[in-house]
Amino acid sequence: MEKRLVKLTVNGVAHERAVAPAATLLEVLREELFLTGTKRGCDVGDCGCCTVLLDGAPVLSCLVLALEADGAEIRTIEGVANGNQLHPVQQAFVDHGAIQCGFCTPSMVLNAVHLLDTNPSPDAAAVKTCVSGTICRCTGYTKIEQAVHAAARACTKTP
Amino acid sequence: MLLPAFSYERPAELPGALALLQRLAAAGVSYRVHAGGTDLVPELKRDEAAIGTVVSISRLEALRGVRARPDGGLEVGALTRLSALAEEVRERFPVISDTALQIASPQIRNRATLGGNLLVDNRCVYFNQSPDHRDVHAGCFKAGGEVCHLVPSAKRGAQPLCRARFVSDLAPVLILHDAKVVLARAGAERELLLKDLYAPDGIQRTQVAPGELLTRVLIPASATRRVHYLKLRIRQALDFPSLGVAVSLDGKKLGVALTGVNTHPVVLAYEGALDATLKQACEDGPKRVAPLAQDFFSPAYRRQMIPVLIRRAVAVLSKKDTP
Ligand SMILES: Cc1cc2nc3c(=O)[nH]c(=O)nc-3n(C[C@H](O)[C@H](O)[C@H](O)COP(=O)(O)OP(=O)(O)OC[C@H]3O[C@@H](n4cnc5c(N)ncnc54)[C@H](O)[C@@H]3O)c2cc1C
Ligand code: SF4
Numbered sequence A: 001m002e003k004r005l006v007k008l009t010v011n012g013v014a015h016e017r018a019v020a021p022a023a024t025l026l027e028v029l030r031e032e033l034f035l036t037g038t039k040r041g042c043d044v045g046d047c048g049c050c051t052v053l054l055d056g057a058p059v060l061s062c063l064v065l066a067l068e069a070d071g072a073e074i075r076t077i078e079g080v081a082n083g084n085q086l087h088p089v090q091q092a093f094v095d096h097g098a099i100q101c102g103f104c105t106p107s108m109v110l111n112a113v114h115l116l117d118t119n120p121s122p123d124a125a126a127v128k129t130c131v132s133g134t135i136c137r138c139t140g141y142t143k144i145e146q147a148v149h150a151a152a153r154a155c156t157k158t159p
Numbered sequence B: 001m002l003l004p005a006f007s008y009e010r011p012a013e014l015p016g017a018l019a020l021l022q023r024l025a026a027a028g029v030s031y032r033v034h035a036g037g038t039d040l041v042p043e044l045k046r047d048e049a050a051i052g053t054v055v056s057i058s059r060l061e062a063l064r065g066v067r068a069r070p071d072g073g074l075e076v077g078a079l080t081r082l083s084a085l086a087e088e089v090r091e092r093f094p095v096i097s098d099t100a101l102q103i104a105s106p107q108i109r110n111r112a113t114l115g116g117n118l119l120v121d122n123r124c125v126y127f128n129q130s131p132d133h134r135d136v137h138a139g140c141f142k143a144g145g146e147v148c149h150l151v152p153s154a155k156r157g158a159q160p161l162c163r164a165r166f167v168s169d170l171a172p173v174l175i176l177h178d179a180k181v182v183l184a185r186a187g188a189e190r191e192l193l194l195k196d197l198y199a200p201d202g203i204q205r206t207q208v209a210p211g212e213l214l215t216r217v218l219i220p221a222s223a224t225r226r227v228h229y230l231k232l233r234i235r236q237a238l239d240f241p242s243l244g245v246a247v248s249l250d251g252k253k254l255g256v257a258l259t260g261v262n263t264h265p266v267v268l269a270y271e272g273a274l275d276a277t278l279k280q281a282c283e284d285g286p287k288r289v290a291p292l293a294q295d296f297f298s299p300a301y302r303r304q305m306i307p308v309l310i311r312r313a314v315a316v317l318s319k320k321d322t323p
């Protein structure tokens, strides 16, 4: 089918691409913009690995048609660190062994970044909800939850 | 999984959208409405339906948000996202908010809409699968074929009955709030009680006619009765309800609405002393549903859990009644 223009601002950089209606945001990010930090797992909404922030909110990029994201601000895992300076959430994941194979990590980190942006002192239930939409086959979640709590403490300490 | 090719329209205004749907319906074009896409996109990826045009209604901002009605009730736009719904009705209708937060996952709730949830496709282990998985079996009724793998004795006949189960979590809860839905088409609107929106068949599913759009959900002010919802599932996230039980208490009236165990929501209503109505509901509930072997939990277990969850919900509601 006929391609259409889509405008996306990804990690602060404006892009314009011609895409087919059947292209998902995930495919455009990975295959057109070569931002392969966003993972393709199940491709049907079950695993959460394709999470990106769309206008600030975590969504599954495998379920978003690229044309639906026209005009949106997207943040992917590539846009979380500040140069070589890890985001406190990323640092906490490293420090707490919350990463094993790493496949779920981009999604876990983006969900946690969003959580701490909207709720700087999350309780245990809020952290559990934050990880509930992403499947991790390696860690058993405990260390991820510990890392998110640690990141919350680190973020509230730095002025 | 690649999406099949389709043409895509994204009208900016409701009248334009309704005119477009009317044109497509009149021309016999196979079209599908896209709201949040969290049910439709996987369905299209799995090639479950032939598709000509996707009509996205996601730009119809008039259909988004919660408004107070003159009579004190609420009007909720069909495009209101589940995460926003949960926030906006928390004070007035905490059970609607809690139910919305039991659906799918946080990321999905940031796209999924109320209208899409009420019209979510029925589920069957033999149908909602990748084409490779589906091709192992002959095409079933829902795929236009001659068999039903869940009920092998069923004959297609003139009106095949598909037993795929109804799974919306919000439908039973809103039904017990006496919610109505507004269905709009070019130049006209009709209102329907939500409980009358559904058809007893997993293929037709609803009364939404070609060219129609679900635009609003109306919750009357009188719906301040107490409602509680309990959802049976294996994981506390991502899983559809194996069984969902909504219960309402309003003076001498007891209401029950069930999801996940039939082709449509099953609604029971009683009036009288609670001891007697509760006993009756617990007896009737398991008899009025038809769970099949299409879930992690066995049909027998899902049936047995109906009275258990009804009693649990009544206990919660009764506790709330006595300050
Ligand atoms: C992993 C996963 C878990 C899920 N878990 C649950 C769950 O626990 N409980 C549950 O109930 N659902 C669940 N869902 C299904 C779905 O995400 C939700 O039901 C959601 O609310 C659907 O809303 P949507 O806006 O994304 O719908 P869409 O996908 O946009 O549409 C769904 C259907 O409704 C039609 N439609 C949508 N809006 C309108 C309208 N306004 N007028 C006419 N037709 C319309 C579409 O054509 C389509 O057939 C899950 C989905 C996934 C992928
Ligand atoms: S219940 Fe419906 S979807 Fe399932 S096998 Fe039978 S006809 Fe197909």
Ligand code: FES
Pocket (backbone or CB within 6 Å): A039, A040, A041, A042, A043, A044, A045, A046, A047, A048, A049, A050, A051, A060, A061, A062, A063
């Ligand atoms: S790849 Fe999107 S949820 Fe699994």
Ligand code: FES
Pocket (backbone or CB within 6 Å): A098, A099, A100, A101, A102, A103, A104, A105, A135, A136, A137, A138, A139
């Ligand atoms: S670290 Fe391997 S999936 Fe989570």
